[in-house]
Every structure is written in C-alpha cells, then in structure tokens.
Amino acid sequence: MFVLLAAVALVFVGSSVFYEEAETYTVDDTQLEQIGERLAVDARVVAATPVSQRSILTVMLSTADLSIDWRAPEATAGRPARPEPSSLRDLHLRLAGTHEILQGDVLDLSPTSIGTADIRGILRLPDGSRIGFVAPDILQPHHMTRGIASAAVLAGAVLLAAGMLVRTLSMPLRALADVADGVGSGHWIPVEEKGPREVRYLARAINAMQDRIRRLIADRTEALAAVSHDLRTPLARLRLRAGFLEDSELQAAIEGDVAEMEAMVGGVLAYLSGENDPEPPRPVDLASILATLADDAADQGRDVRYDGPGHASVRVRPLAMKRVFGNLIDNAVNYGGAARIGLAMDADWLRVRVEDDGPGLPEAELSRVTTPFYRVEGSRSRATGGLGLGLAIVSREVAREGGQFTLQNRPEGGLRAEVALPRLPAQGGGHQGVGKAGRSAIDK
Structure with a gap:
C-alpha cells in the first residue's frame, strides 16, 4: 500500500514541478488567434470612424467572447498606466501575433480578478484614444487545488484497492496462524x-504436518498407555506372591518396590489420560476444593494449612484442578515438610499459592522441572517417590484452563508455586480459615 501511494505521490509531485511553469496558463491557440484578429480589425474600424459614432460602434461590435468600449483621450488623461504583469507577457505576444496595429507598447493586458479566466486590456489608437476590451475565459489557470483533489481521489482509490487486496491475501495467512497456534493442543483443524499459490502450498504442508503429528501423538499415547496398563497385572501378582513370603524384611522390600512401580504406572496413566480428558469445565468453588484437600491431608497427619476466603467461584474442570493442587501439596509436604495454601483475588484473577520450607530449587532448574519425566538430582531423590510428572501435569492442566503457573524460590527459604486462574465476573465473599465444614458438594 505504501509503495503504491508513494508512486502516486511521486507522479503528482513530478507533474507539479515539471509542468507548473510550462502550463501555468493553458490557452487555446485558435481562440487566441481569432481574438487577436478581431481586436486588430475592430481597432482599424474604430480608428476610421468619426469620434461621435465610436461609442455606438463599439457596442455594436461587442460579442460574447470579446466586449469592447471606446474611451476619448480626455477620459483617460491623468490615469497612471498599470504595468503589465510579467505572467501575461507570453499571452501579449501571442495576441499581437503579426498584426501591426497591435505591435509595440500600444497593448496592455491585466487580469480582471484573482481566480477567474477573464483578461482585460487596453489598446491605444494613433489619435490618443483607447479601446478597452474584456476577453472572457481566455485563461485556464493551473489550479493546484484541483490537482491535489485529483491526486487525493486517486490515492484514496489506490488505498481502498490495496487494502482490499492485502486483506484478501492476509485472510489465509491469519487462518494458517490460528491453526499453527493450536497444533499440539488437541485442536486439529x-x-x-x-x-x-504460495499460501496454498503452505496450507497443504501444514495439513500434512498436522496429520503426521496427530499420528505420532496417537501412537505414542496408545503405546505408553498399553504398556502402563499391562504392567498392572504382573504387579498385582507380585504383591499377591509377596504376601506368602515368611521373611518379613524381604516381603516389605518387595511390597515397597511394587508400590513404587504402581505409583509410576499411575503417574504415567494420569499424564497420558489428561491429553484427552473429556471432563467439561463448570463453575466451582475453588476455596472449598482447597479447604477439602487441606483437611484430607491434615487427617493423614500431614502439616497442611489453608488460609483464604471461604468462597471463590471459578470455571474449571473440578477433577483436573483437584489433581493439580493435590500434586502441589504432595510436593510441598514431601520435599518441604509442610504446605501452606493461600488464596487471593484481584479484578481478573484468582491466585493460589502453595509454599513450603524445603531447600527450594536452583534458579536454572525452575523452568525445567515442568518437563515430563524430568527430576532434579540431589534436591529431590527417588526416595521421596515420584516420576517427574507431577509438575508437568500441573503446568499442562493450568494452561488448558487459560491460567498461568509459576515457580519461584522464597527469599526466606523454600519454594512457592503459584497458580493464576481467570476469575468469573461474579465472586462470593467468605471468611478466613475454612475447616472441614467448607468441603464442597463435589467431594460429597
């Protein structure tokens, strides 16, 4: 658009610069020749006519394209002669042409008024009298405003056409951007x-890429889900056979290994099942969910406290959110010894913080611990359980709800996990320190 507009502007400016002087006045040559010839003939006729009849004769000789009048010598005496504008010098020469009676300084031209195409002139006769004349529409001045208006109309037309063209070309690109943005999120369109042609080639390539990615994800999910599911049967047989062992220490070791393997299988299944979770989102009381999780953990002898309002409505998938905050609480208790849950509300977001007093994480690892199957060596060992899927599940589920998940080390020590969820327009109030009475109907 800008290139086209620049071209139009350049043409207009160039025309103004190169032709302004040459075409300041566009005059029809034939018309000038006729007016000059008539003026010369009228001057000869008036000069040969008696003085008493000249005024009547000039009225009879006047026409629509050249009106003349006669002025006696005493009528023009004492009037200073107006200098002829230099811009009319070319017109003067063209009017005089080869007519001897119009040659020399006997002819003076002047414009009638600014902005008109009429010319007024005086022709001095040999006896000292003068013929005044007016030639209408003899000038066609170069109107700059008309040129600007024409260029503006042309530029507007070019802008409209270019805008429509750019919009037509960009619509497929916007569709490609929307589709590319949803690749990998489960929305295959x-x-x-x-x-x-180039856009069609790109669309065809993106469609083929989507098919390949969809097949890869489906094959991977089915393979891992099948392996994880099939492992449950031999694990159950191992647990059963371990019950018949007489060596209590060996039995406890085998059962511990089986429990760890079952936890690993359960984590893998939970992670894989979340990609195609059919649970629909609906308004729930997030404060009640948090209070219930805190009470359940406290009933198991774990140091978990909830501090926040009694009610906070949000539109989420309830079971997925219970899994998210359950994972965060387990991490805080397992690696920090305790979990403190806080809930705060602002105009647009509900912010849940889960804090612990553990060793925290190296700054370089904060962005990596949400990667599936990734574990930080040293700070979080296999002895505490887990497969490196807890925070990956949290990050994925929060993103699916349109929220934000962040991890940061607390200045006083420990780790802070914060989940921000979009807030519903209408929010309920509540009181601090909800106990078991605040459990939601979801859990009932």
Whole structure:
C-alpha cells in the first residue's frame, strides 16, 4: 500500500514541478488567434470612424467572447498606466501575433480578478484614444487545488484497492496462524487450501504436518498407555506372591518396590489420560476444593494449612484442578515438610499459592522441572517417590484452563508455586480459615 501511494505521490509531485511553469496558463491557440484578429480589425474600424459614432460602434461590435468600449483621450488623461504583469507577457505576444496595429507598447493586458479566466486590456489608437476590451475565459489557470483533489481521489482509490487486496491475501495467512497456534493442543483443524499459490502450498504442508503429528501423538499415547496398563497385572501378582513370603524384611522390600512401580504406572496413566480428558469445565468453588484437600491431608497427619476466603467461584474442570493442587501439596509436604495454601483475588484473577520450607530449587532448574519425566538430582531423590510428572501435569492442566503457573524460590527459604486462574465476573465473599465444614458438594 505504501509503495503504491508513494508512486502516486511521486507522479503528482513530478507533474507539479515539471509542468507548473510550462502550463501555468493553458490557452487555446485558435481562440487566441481569432481574438487577436478581431481586436486588430475592430481597432482599424474604430480608428476610421468619426469620434461621435465610436461609442455606438463599439457596442455594436461587442460579442460574447470579446466586449469592447471606446474611451476619448480626455477620459483617460491623468490615469497612471498599470504595468503589465510579467505572467501575461507570453499571452501579449501571442495576441499581437503579426498584426501591426497591435505591435509595440500600444497593448496592455491585466487580469480582471484573482481566480477567474477573464483578461482585460487596453489598446491605444494613433489619435490618443483607447479601446478597452474584456476577453472572457481566455485563461485556464493551473489550479493546484484541483490537482491535489485529483491526486487525493486517486490515492484514496489506490488505498481502498490495496487494502482490499492485502486483506484478501492476509485472510489465509491469519487462518494458517490460528491453526499453527493450536497444533499440539488437541485442536486439529484442517486449513482450507485457498489463496495465492504460495499460501496454498503452505496450507497443504501444514495439513500434512498436522496429520503426521496427530499420528505420532496417537501412537505414542496408545503405546505408553498399553504398556502402563499391562504392567498392572504382573504387579498385582507380585504383591499377591509377596504376601506368602515368611521373611518379613524381604516381603516389605518387595511390597515397597511394587508400590513404587504402581505409583509410576499411575503417574504415567494420569499424564497420558489428561491429553484427552473429556471432563467439561463448570463453575466451582475453588476455596472449598482447597479447604477439602487441606483437611484430607491434615487427617493423614500431614502439616497442611489453608488460609483464604471461604468462597471463590471459578470455571474449571473440578477433577483436573483437584489433581493439580493435590500434586502441589504432595510436593510441598514431601520435599518441604509442610504446605501452606493461600488464596487471593484481584479484578481478573484468582491466585493460589502453595509454599513450603524445603531447600527450594536452583534458579536454572525452575523452568525445567515442568518437563515430563524430568527430576532434579540431589534436591529431590527417588526416595521421596515420584516420576517427574507431577509438575508437568500441573503446568499442562493450568494452561488448558487459560491460567498461568509459576515457580519461584522464597527469599526466606523454600519454594512457592503459584497458580493464576481467570476469575468469573461474579465472586462470593467468605471468611478466613475454612475447616472441614467448607468441603464442597463435589467431594460429597
């Protein structure tokens, strides 16, 4: 658009610069020749006519394209002659042409008024009298405003056409951007292969890429889910056979290994099942969910406290959110010894913080611990359980709800996990320190 507009502007400016002087006045040559010839003939006729009849004769000789009048010598005496504008010098020469009676300084031209195309002139006769004349529409001045208006109309038309063209070309690109933005999030929408040739090629390539990614994800999910599910049967047989062992220490060791393997299998299944979770989102009381999780953990002898309002509505998938905050509480208790849950509300977000007093994480690892199957060596060992999927599940589920998940080390020590969820327009109030009475109907 800007290139086209620049071209139009350049043409207009160039025309103004190169032709302004040459075409300041556009005069029809034939018209000038006729007016000059008539003026010369009228001057000869008036000069040959008696003085008493000249005024009547000039009225009879006047026409629509050249009106003349006669002025006696005493009528023009004492009037200073107005200098002829230099811009009319070319017109003067063209009017005089080859007519001897119009040659020399006997002819003076002047414009009638600014902005008109009429010319007023005086022709001095040999006896000292003068013929005044007016030639209407003899000038066609170069109107700058008319040129600007024409250029503005042309620029507007070019802008409209360019805008429509750019919009037509960009619509397929916007569709491609929307589809590319949803690749990998479970929304597989084929792109319409329309638009310019290059855009059609790109749409075809993105559709093929989507098919390949979808097949890869489906194959991976099915394979891992099948392996994880099939492991449950031999694990159950191992647990059963361990019960018949007489060596209590060996029995406890085997059962511990089986429990760890079952936890690993359960974590893998939970992570894989979340990708195709059919649970629909609905308004729930997040404060009640947090209070219930805190009470359940306290009933098991774990140091977990909830401090926040009694009610806070949010539209989420309830079971997924229970899994998210359950994972965060387990991490805080397992690696920090205790979990403190806080809930705060602002105009747009509900912010849940889960804090512990553990060793925290190295700054370089804060962005990596949400990677599936990733574990920080040293700070979080296999002895505490886990497969490196807890925070990956948290990050994925929060993102699916349109929220934000962040991890940071507390200045006083320990780790702070914060989940921000979009807030519903209408919010309920509450009181501090909700106990078991605040459990939601979801858990009942």
